[in-house]
Amino acid sequence: MDYIVWQENFNVRVDVIDEQHKRLVQVINNFLSDLGNNNDRLAVGRSLDEMIKYTEYHFCTEQLLLEKHPDFLSHLNQHWQLIKQVRKIQDDFHKNLELKADIFDFLLAWLKNHILGTDKVHFSYLRKNNLL
Numbered sequence: 756m757d758y759i760v761w762q763e764n765f766n767v768r769v770d771v772i773d774e775q776h777k778r779l780v781q782v783i784n785n786f787l788s789d790l791g792n793n794n795d796r797l798a799v800g801r802s803l804d805e806m807i808k809y810t811e812y813h814f815c816t817e818q819l820l821l822e823k824h825p826d827f828l829s830h831l832n833q834h835w836q837l838i839k840q841v842r843k844i845q846d847d848f849h850k851n852l853e854l855k856a857d858i859f860d861f862l863l864a865w866l867k868n869h870i871l872g873t874d875k876v877h878f879s880y881l882r883k884n885n886l887l
């Protein structure tokens with residue numbers, strides 16, 4: 756089941772980033788759907804690891820391209836905050852703590868705010884200023 760549906764307006768018009776964002780939506784959906792069938796703990800653990808690994812990989816790609824943006828540090832900070840939050844989810848999972856019920860809302864809101872609010876704005880600035 757797709758919890759988060761890719762939207763045309765997620766496109767930042769940088770091919771590698773758009774492809775990675777699509778894959779990111781997929782790995783988040785995999786995690787949410789494994790979490791939805793809460794009888795398979797092993798699958799939840801695996802898709803959670805995969806989601807974190809892919810997010811870190813994607814952030815590395817973005818950061819290489821975004822370095823020239825004047826607000827690069829605040830962008831970097833948003834990435835770090837997310838990694839901190841998903842690592843906390845991973846930690847809770849391994850400690851057998853109950854995962855917060857609002858993970859779906861949190862991931863969806865983060866993804867939308869970040870792609871639409873920060874990525875799009877920053878990539879369009881770089882494009883306009885020939886910095887890509």
Ligand SMILES: [Fe+2]
Nearest residue numbers: 817869873874
């Ligand atoms: Fe970003």
